[in-house]
Amino acid sequence: xxxxxxxxxxxxxxxxxxxxxxxxxxxxxxxxxxxxxxxxxxxxxxxxxxxxxxxxxxxxxxxxxxxxxxxxxxxxxxxxxxxxxxxxxxxxxxxxxxxxxxxxxxxxxxxxxxxxxxxxxxxxxxxxxxxxxxxxxxxxxxxxxxxxxxxxxxxxxxxxxxxxxxx
Amino acid sequence: xxxxxxxxxxxxxxxxxxxxxxxxxxxxxxxxxxxxxxxxxxxxxxxxxxxxxxxxxxxxxxxxxxxxxxxxxxxxxxxxxxxxxxxxxxxxxxxxxxxxxxxxxxxxxxxxxxxxxxxxxxxxxxxxxxxxxxxxxxxxxxxxxxxxxxxxxxxxxxxxxxxxxxxxxxxxxxxxxxxxxxxxxxxxxxxxxxxxxxxxxxxxxxxxxxxxxxxxxxxxxxxxxxxxxxxxxxxxxxxxxxxxxxxxxxxxxxxxxxxxxxxxxxxxxxxxxxxxxxxxxxxxxxxxxxxxxxxxxxxxxxxxxxxxxxxxxxxxxxxxxxxxxxxxxxxxxxxxxxxxxxxxxxxxxxxxxxxxxxxxxxxxxxxxxxxxxxxxxxxxxxxxxxxxxxxxxxxxxxxxxxxxxxxxxxxxxxxxxxxxxxxxxxxxxxxxxxxxxxxxxxxxxxxxxxxxxxxxxxxxxxxxxxxxxxxxxxxxxxxxxxxxxxxxxxxxxxxxxxxxx
Numbered sequence: 105x106x107x108x109x110x111x112x113x114x115x116x117x118x119x120x121x122x123x124x125x126x127x128x129x130x131x132x133x134x135x136x137x138x139x140x141x142x143x144x145x146x147x148x149x150x151x152x153x154x155x156x157x158x159x160x161x162x163x164x165x166x167x168x169x170x171x172x173x174x175x176x177x178x179x180x181x182x183x184x185x186x187x188x189x190x191x192x193x194x195x196x197x198x199x200x201x202x203x204x205x206x207x208x209x210x211x212x213x214x215x216x217x218x219x220x221x222x223x224x225x226x227x228x229x230x231x232x233x234x235x236x237x238x239x240x241x242x243x244x245x246x247x248x249x250x251x252x253x254x255x256x257x258x259x260x261x262x263x264x265x266x267x268x269x270x271x
Numbered sequence: 272x273x274x275x276x277x278x279x280x281x282x283x284x285x286x287x288x289x290x291x292x293x294x295x296x297x298x299x300x301x302x303x304x305x306x307x308x309x310x311x312x313x314x315x316x317x318x319x320x321x322x323x324x325x326x327x328x329x330x331x332x333x334x335x336x337x338x339x340x341x342x343x344x345x346x347x348x349x350x351x352x353x354x355x356x357x358x359x360x361x362x363x364x365x366x367x368x369x370x371x372x373x374x375x376x377x378x379x380x381x382x383x384x385x386x387x388x389x390x391x392x393x394x395x396x397x398x399x400x401x402x403x404x405x406x407x408x409x410x411x412x413x414x415x416x417x418x419x420x421x422x423x424x425x426x427x428x429x430x431x432x433x434x435x436x437x438x439x440x441x442x443x444x445x446x447x448x449x450x451x452x453x454x455x456x457x458x459x460x461x462x463x464x465x466x467x468x469x470x471x472x473x474x475x476x477x478x479x480x481x482x483x484x485x486x487x488x489x490x491x492x493x494x495x496x497x498x499x500x501x502x503x504x505x506x507x508x509x510x511x512x513x514x515x516x517x518x519x520x521x522x523x524x525x526x527x528x529x530x531x532x533x534x535x536x537x538x539x540x541x542x543x544x545x546x547x548x549x550x551x552x553x554x555x556x557x558x559x560x561x562x563x564x565x566x567x568x569x570x571x572x573x574x575x576x577x578x579x580x581x582x583x584x585x586x587x588x589x590x591x592x593x594x595x596x597x598x599x600x601x602x603x604x605x606x607x608x609x610x611x612x613x614x615x616x617x618x619x620x621x622x623x624x625x626x627x628x629x630x631x632x633x634x635x636x637x638x639x640x641x642x643x644x645x646x647x648x649x650x651x652x653x654x655x656x657x658x659x660x661x662x663x664x665x666x667x668x669x670x671x672x673x674x675x676x677x678x679x680x681x682x683x684x685x686x687x688x689x690x691x692x693x694x695x696x697x698x699x700x701x702x703x704x705x706x707x708x709x710x711x712x713x714x715x716x717x718x719x720x721x722x723x724x725x726x727x728x729x730x731x732x733x734x735x736x737x738x739x740x741x742x743x744x745x746x747x748x749x750x751x752x753x754x755x756x757x758x759x760x761x762x763x764x765x766x767x768x769x770x771x772x
Contacts, residue, residue: 112751114718115770194768202725204718207735208764211714236579239742240715240735 114204117187117194125184125246128226129177135222137169186244188255190262193233195242205242211235212263217256219249231255282348286414288389293340294333295385301329349410351424356396358408370408374398376554376579378422380547382415387545392418396425426549427533442609443595443602445526445540452597453519454512455565462518463511467503523596528606536576536610538594548591554579556712556738557693558594558607560618560705567703572603574610577708577739592739607707617693617707622686623756628727629747630682637678641670677701687732687745687756694734694760696745706743712736713761718754725750732757 141162148158179199187194193212196204216232223229229252233242247255305325312321347360356375358368377397386392391412398407413421474483491499524542531537534552539545557577566572574595595606608616645667652659681700688695694713697705713734720730724747732753733744745753758765 110751111772112754113770113772114754114768117768189767191767192764200722202720204768205715206717206765206768207715235714235735236737237714237735237741239733239740240717242715 114196116183117185117196119186121181121184121186121246122228122248122251123181124226124228124248126177126181128223128228128246129180130173131222131226133169133173133176137166137173141166141169184245188259193242193244193259195244197243197245205240207233207235207240207242209259209262210266211240212259212266215256215259215263217252229253231259233259282350283417285344285347285349285410286391286412286417287344288391289344289412290337290341292385292389292391292412294337297333297336298329301332305329349408351421356408356425358410368408370396370398372425375425376551378425378549380418380422381544382412382546383544386412387543390415392545392547394418394421396421422547422549426531426535426551439530439532441527441529442536443526443528443598443606445523446598449523449596449598450516450519452566452569452571453515455569456515456519456563456597457565458515458518459511460508461511462514463507463509466510466514467507519596526596528594528610536594550576550578550592550594554738555610556736557706557708558610558616558618559707559739560603560607560616562703562705563597564701564703566597570600571597572600573597574603574607575739576610577706577712577736579738611693611707613691617690617695618705620688620690620695622688622695622697623752625682625685625687625745625747626727626729626749628729629685630679632723632727632729632747633681633685634675634678637674637681638671641674642667645670685746687748687753689756689760694743696734696743698744698746706739708734708736708738708743710760712738716757716761716765717742718757720750730754734760 144158144162144165148155148162151158176199180197183196183199183202185196191209193207193209194204195206196202212233213236214234216234217229218232219229227249228245229247229249231244231247231252233244234240244252244255305328308328309321309325312324315321316324342362343360346362346365347358349356349358352372354372356370356372358366360366360368375396375398377395379395379397380392381395382392392415393409393411394413396408396410410418410421471480471483474480487503491502494502521542521544523540525545526538526540529537529539530552531549536550536552536555538548538550555576555578559575559577561573561575562571563573573593576592576594578592594610595603598606604616604619607618608614611617645663648659648663648666652661652663677700681698684697684700684703686695686697689710690707692710693707694710695705695707697703713736715735717733717735718730719733724730728750729747730750730753731744731746732748733742734757735742745756748756754765754769758769
């Protein structure tokens with residue numbers, strides 16, 4: 105793209121996720137890698153004739169998974185941002201596929217706070233803001249419990265004050 | 272509206288003929304099952320005994336079904352209150368469902384042939400909710416007049432008359448000439464394939480598959496293989512075309528699109544099964560002009576409604592939101608304008624083309640889809656048998672030009688603009704869709720940019736909405752230009768998050 109006067113960009117939202125989120129993302133990658141590697145590894149140990157063809161992909165998956173577990177969480181920590189203004193919720197996510205989502209306050213229908221088992225371990229929570237669109241949900245990941253609770257309460261208060269049926 | 276209070280709080284039942292309907296439908300199923308059973312049993316028990324057993328079994332089945340439906344009928348009541356519509360049903364577990372009348376957005380009447388003969392319809396009352404299954408009430412069946420009454424009372428609201436000179440009453444009726452677009456839809460080859468597959472399947476059930484294949488092989492004894500294939504494909508296609516025509520007539524016969532006083536659009540259609548679909552104009556957020564490739568080449572287009580709260584069985588009934596079947600493009604445009612109460616349809620507005628970089632992306636994508644099977648066959652051919660190398664070549668010769676044409680066409684299709692109160696996006700080649708969405712119906716934005724898009728200076732802007740597909744996307748717009756488009760479409764929403772460099 106030409107960089108000139110007419111260039112318009114989306115600015116990054118103001119707030120970062122909790123630094124602990126890096127550990128949480130890393131744990132997700134490791135679990136995701138461990139499952140197929142373990143299956144292939146056990147099969148490789150038991151089935152002698154096919155050992156090479158089972159252990160080789162296991163090693164490749166393990167290497168790629170480890171690399172992703174090291175790199176992607178750091179990258180995500182630089183790109184994941186969120187912000188709540190009086191008018192809208194604004195979130196940016198993704199590394200290779202960047203995504204920016206904006207949901208106006210007046211159209212918010214529900215505010216959910218979710219703490220998965222792994223998130224519990226890291227003391228994190230995810231706040232999901234849904235609108236009447238089946239495809240318009242906005243997720244804010246990697247918040248500490250306190251921030252998430254405060255945010256959910258604030259969003260609920262603002263949306264209750266906003267009239268309209270949000271469609 | 273006034274009768275709503277009068278008919279106040281009396282509970283009503285479904286029509287008692289539902290027991291008869293269930294008995295007849297079950298009898299039909301029983302006959303279908305009894306014939307093969309009788310044939311199978313007669314070998315072992317003798318003919319008379321087999322018939323006796325089959326009759327007894329059928330009678331038992333029909334009685335059970337009728338008794339079950341009788342209990343269901345006894346236990347089901349509904350009421351049109353001043354504020355709410357209630358439905359009580361359930362055998363062991365009493366179910367009570369209640370909808371607020373002001374949230375009701377659609378009342379659809381359907382009657383399959385048996386219901387029509389008996390003067391009944393089944394009614395589906397839906398609200399605007401998209402989540403959960405608790406948002407629809409089904410009354411199956413009630414008398415036809417009662418169905419009409421429900422529809423009128425539930426949807427007739429005193430709506431302030433919208434500006435513009437657009438007329439009430441009939442907007443479009445069936446023109447039998449539209450039938451010519453039926454065979455060029457995708458239904459024809461699909462139905463043809465299904466017919467061929469169905470023939471083989473049924474012949475297998477009766478244990479005659481080998482004979483059928485032999486018979487076909489005998490017919491082509493002296494003809495070369497290529498001709499045999501050509502003839503068979505042609506036969507399947509003809510069957511498909513006939514099937515598509517039949518299907519179209521069943522679906523669209525007696526088609527009428529009307530605007531009723533009180534601001535409701537109503538589509539009525541169907542030869543055997545009659546359907547009546549009502550869309551309240553208040554929840555109409557725009558229209559989608561859909562042009563499948565064959566239909567587009569013939570200069571025609573179909574009009575779909577973009578409305579909130581259409582019942583979510585679109586998977587089962589894909590044309591639930593179709594306002595107008597494929598008709599000549601000019602007519603589709605004028606009906607779309609009429610539906611939206613606009614002087615000219617926003618879907619016809621001149622569109623901003625997307626940057627040339629988008630063309631490369633379309634071409635690369637189309638080519639990679641075309642070349643994947645070629646590559647696979649080539650690799651397998653090198654490893655296993657040279658025959659695959661020739662089929663790979665054939666695939667490449669056919670696939671690559673087709674991919675290039677489709678890719679270029681997909682690029683030409685890309686476009687977006689703002690036209691009056693509407694945001695217009697267009698994309699797609701095999702199924703080109705031009706969606707005009709009310710700007711006030713946009714309830715959020717999603718901007719996506721892959722690493723490749725960023726290098727090419729492109730991004731995709733998606734307007735999310737409560738209506739229709741939930742999201743309408745301008746794919747591969749110029750990075751700055753797409754953001755400006757979104758910022759202009761809904762003033763104030765995106766603006767605070769933009770920075771100008």
